[in-house]
Amino acid sequence: MTSDTAATAATPAAAKSPRALARARRRHSAVRFWRAYRTHKAGLIGLGTLVVIALAALFAPLLVGADAQSVTDAPGEAMRAPTGEFPLGTDQFGRDLLALLVWGARISLTVGLLAAFLSVAIGTVVGITAGHFRGWYATVIMRVTDWFLVMPTLVLAIALASVMDRSLWTIVVAIGVTTWPTTARLVRAQTLAVESRPYIERAQALGGGHGHIMTRHVLPNVMPLVLAQTTLVISSAILTEATLAFLGLGDPTVVSWGGLLQDAREAGAVSAGDWWYLAPPGIAIAVVALAFTLCGRAVESVLNPRLGVTR
Amino acid sequence: MDTQDQHGRTSTSSHGGARPGPGPRGTRGTRRGRSPLLLAGGALAALGLTAGLATPLNPAPRQAEAKADGKKTLTVAVAQSVDSLSPFLAQRLLSTSIHRLTYEYLTNYDVKDARAIPGFATKWEPSADKLTWTYTIRSNSTWSDGKKATAEDAAWTFNKIMSKEGTATSNSNFVTNFRKVTAPSPTKLVIELKKPQSTMAALDVPIVPKHVWEKVDDIAKFNNDKDFPVVGNGPFVLTDFKVDQYVKLKANKKFWRGAPKFDELVFKTYKDQDAAVAALKKGEVSFVAGQPALTPAQANGLKGEPDVKVNNGPGRRFFAIATNPGARTLDGKKFGDGHPALLDKRVRQALFLSVDRGTIVDKVFQGNAVEGAGYIPPRFSDYAWKPSAEQELTYDPKRAAKLLDDAGYEKNGDGKRVGKDGRPLDFRILCHATDPNDKAVGKYLKEWWGDLGIGLKVNCLDDVSVPWYAGEYDLAFDGWSVNPDPDFVLGIHTCAALPEKAKESAATDNFICDKKYDELYEKQLAEYDPDKRAAIVKQMQSWLYDSGYMNVIAYPNAVEAYRTDQIASLTTMPSAAGNIYGQDGYWSWWSATPASGKGNSDGGGSTGVIIGIAVAAAVLAGAGALVVLRRRATADDRE
Numbered sequence: 001m002t003s004d005t006a007a008t009a010a011t012p013a014a015a016k017s018p019r020a021l022a023r024a025r026r027r028h029s030a031v032r033f034w035r036a037y038r039t040h041k042a043g044l045i046g047l048g049t050l051v052v053i054a055l056a057a058l059f060a061p062l063l064v065g066a067d068a069q070s071v072t073d074a075p076g077e078a079m080r081a082p083t084g085e086f087p088l089g090t091d092q093f094g095r096d097l098l099a100l101l102v103w104g105a106r107i108s109l110t111v112g113l114l115a116a117f118l119s120v121a122i123g124t125v126v127g128i129t130a131g132h133f134r135g136w137y138a139t140v141i142m143r144v145t146d147w148f149l150v151m152p153t154l155v156l157a158i159a160l161a162s163v164m165d166r167s168l169w170t171i172v173v174a175i176g177v178t179t180w181p182t183t184a185r186l187v188r189a190q191t192l193a194v195e196s197r198p199y200i201e202r203a204q205a206l207g208g209g210h211g212h213i214m215t216r217h218v219l220p221n222v223m224p225l226v227l228a229q230t231t232l233v234i235s236s237a238i239l240t241e242a243t244l245a246f247l248g249l250g251d252p253t254v255v256s257w258g259g260l261l262q263d264a265r266e267a268g269a270v271s272a273g274d275w276w277y278l279a280p281p282g283i284a285i286a287v288v289a290l291a292f293t294l295c296g297r298a299v300e301s302v303l304n305p306r307l308g309v310t311r
Numbered sequence: 312m313d314t315q316d317q318h319g320r321t322s323t324s325s326h327g328g329a330r331p332g333p334g335p336r337g338t339r340g341t342r343r344g345r346s347p348l349l350l351a352g353g354a355l356a357a358l359g360l361t362a363g364l365a366t367p368l369n370p371a372p373r374q375a376e377a378k379a380d381g382k383k384t385l386t387v388a389v390a391q392s393v394d395s396l397s398p399f400l401a402q403r404l405l406s407t408s409i410h411r412l413t414y415e416y417l418t419n420y421d422v423k424d425a426r427a428i429p430g431f432a433t434k435w436e437p438s439a440d441k442l443t444w445t446y447t448i449r450s451n452s453t454w455s456d457g458k459k460a461t462a463e464d465a466a467w468t469f470n471k472i473m474s475k476e477g478t479a480t481s482n483s484n485f486v487t488n489f490r491k492v493t494a495p496s497p498t499k500l501v502i503e504l505k506k507p508q509s510t511m512a513a514l515d516v517p518i519v520p521k522h523v524w525e526k527v528d529d530i531a532k533f534n535n536d537k538d539f540p541v542v543g544n545g546p547f548v549l550t551d552f553k554v555d556q557y558v559k560l561k562a563n564k565k566f567w568r569g570a571p572k573f574d575e576l577v578f579k580t581y582k583d584q585d586a587a588v589a590a591l592k593k594g595e596v597s598f599v600a601g602q603p604a605l606t607p608a609q610a611n612g613l614k615g616e617p618d619v620k621v622n623n624g625p626g627r628r629f630f631a632i633a634t635n636p637g638a639r640t641l642d643g644k645k646f647g648d649g650h651p652a653l654l655d656k657r658v659r660q661a662l663f664l665s666v667d668r669g670t671i672v673d674k675v676f677q678g679n680a681v682e683g684a685g686y687i688p689p690r691f692s693d694y695a696w697k698p699s700a701e702q703e704l705t706y707d708p709k710r711a712a713k714l715l716d717d718a719g720y721e722k723n724g725d726g727k728r729v730g731k732d733g734r735p736l737d738f739r740i741l742c743h744a745t746d747p748n749d750k751a752v753g754k755y756l757k758e759w760w761g762d763l764g765i766g767l768k769v770n771c772l773d774d775v776s777v778p779w780y781a782g783e784y785d786l787a788f789d790g791w792s793v794n795p796d797p798d799f800v801l802g803i804h805t806c807a808a809l810p811e812k813a814k815e816s817a818a819t820d821n822f823i824c825d826k827k828y829d830e831l832y833e834k835q836l837a838e839y840d841p842d843k844r845a846a847i848v849k850q851m852q853s854w855l856y857d858s859g860y861m862n863v864i865a866y867p868n869a870v871e872a873y874r875t876d877q878i879a880s881l882t883t884m885p886s887a888a889g890n891i892y893g894q895d896g897y898w899s900w901w902s903a904t905p906a907s908g909k910g911n912s913d914g915g916g917s918t919g920v921i922i923g924i925a926v927a928a929a930v931l932a933g934a935g936a937l938v939v940l941r942r943r944a945t946a947d948d949r950e
Contacts (some may be wrong), residue, residue: 263747
């Protein structure tokens, strides 16, 4: 980073194109972000955990075999306790539970990320427009937001998931459209703060339209907030996904952690006391949710200057 | 009739449903104060998912087998809800079982071989022209309010059903052929028929007391659950009912066959089978109904428990895959959106040639089922049928592939089979979200059919009846409990059972309508000679098998369990080896004798608790460690 700064300083500013300058500035701030992030030990632990889990999920076919989910080629006997061959035992079809756990990470992470992205995207659009347009539009849209805010998320998601087809996308949509109000409220508050600054007025005086103000001036300013919010929403999205799958609202033919718990319950693993079937998916869900929360907290305190001041 | 326990629509869809489950804490609240909340929330919710699971100990009060007042109570854990307590409306197995216990039927079934034996009627005989049946009604049966039960009550009941003022929901198939029902004397009931009917000794219709029911304003809407005790003349009297909580019955001391040995019989609702098993281990319930059957893991877990006996007898239901033959109404109007390729018999047969029934019995049912063949379970040996060696569609993917090639569905470049119209063979299968077996078999089908180049989408719903009646499915998991008399389960595949209007509910199972089958159905109904009738019934099953409309995969066993320290003995039906819950009679509960010893009931369930505590401790420790870490990380910033 030091060499970077030196290079920038050494080259005459005029010789650089604006684009290169912007790139350098971005690189600069990324490095600064990383340095600040590094000071948060919990954030590093969370990040490390996530990287490990994400790699495992990504390379699942190489790690545990592409046909681990196949019931017709299941290698073991049904419901066997952990052994050397199957470190976490087998499920009711005789499939290796460790392999299923690794495969399940794919679905849980994918759904968690997509749902969080959808939720934050909806929340950001609603928040920025409500903060920008004010008037009756803001009143109406914020009342809708309030309505979603007081509705129990899970109940709404269950209702949605049960009327739609059983698929991955259903779960993503069900979580996405029910968890956005918090983001919307936060983004709206930030938008109001940003829009009260003089430069917005200046931009308007220079002929900037609504679209220009919202995308060029407000959005970049609320982005840090949105980023931090995303990492925090992911953990709750993963939990909601697991809950919905556990309640039997997921796609029964794909393996996810919540789905594994549901399979275990349906197979009667609870009353039979087959802990190796029940505990690993539950712990995996907890660990991933925790890891995202830790990262989110760290990102939040790095990006939000006000948090930094009080610390 | 107990048959209407359809595996699909109303009956099993009632257990399960949306279970209250642990969910994530919301991420509401102020932005700053969120972190500890979310940390704890995340841990808690995950904990709820594991530990909460491992300890499904119902907080219901401990119900000992002998109460303070010395009453002997038998508690049965059931998963199903009561649809209606009215004998005119009830269709689910639980409700019809309760009617078996609280009302008399003209005839009953022998506990050994299920032949018709005296019930409310002591004797019955047809006239020479086979069109008039005379029943002698017993004179020693009284209603629980003291009035005598007579033939007049029976005549009134049948006439009410025949009036069809919304009163034929459950029993229409028995009376459609009736011309007139009269009671010339208190002990004589005469039924005149339009055509001969072979089911006259197996009329599964509960006889209700006329003097109570004629005061009911609108029988079509009356659920018989307001005035307790409900007047009846069966071995038990219905005394109390709370929706989805319990149904209470007390012994009828004046029952003509002899009073039951237990004083009270309670059907307690446990939506979750695992919770019911835990309650059995704790001694809170005496019996767990095998509907749905206990899973192999549950049964194996219970086998090791002291004072618990697992009953694993041949069941009376079949588990099948039905194909949509093109939904249509009585007057031939087509509706629904079933895949057109399924209209080709070769495609249907190819599908079933690629289902390895043996593997499903071994892996999904883990031996707790008998491999499927004919439509009627082998338990009913008079009517059960098996395909001959050359007729049999055994697991043979090569033959299936050839059939599909012949039918014009060749594999394209992607390995998918595509019809001449360019439509790929992508099927949907309706599955009951509440039935684990459906989902498990769905996984196998997806792989077997996938190898063949056929796509499958497993569409699991809590309530399959809407797409089912609308004909909006290609394939569906299907299943019925079969009565000793097979008329009902055969009748649901006749043209007469088709709906009058599109998407309307009807008696039809999956819209089969075939002239040859209908002729055979009429023939068997009119045939009074048991052997000849059985031969016709077998022909009908042979036709069904060849048609590829119904692929009977297995006959699942009734896997149920009870506490031997609360119930000393019980009668299964058939008595040699059979089921206890959902019998074609009241034998199990009527014959159950209470155990003398109190028995301990604290041993069980502890494994679950220990696991729960261990997991809880592990997660809490993890969360605690992180909190400490965080505190350390921010130690510099705090004062």
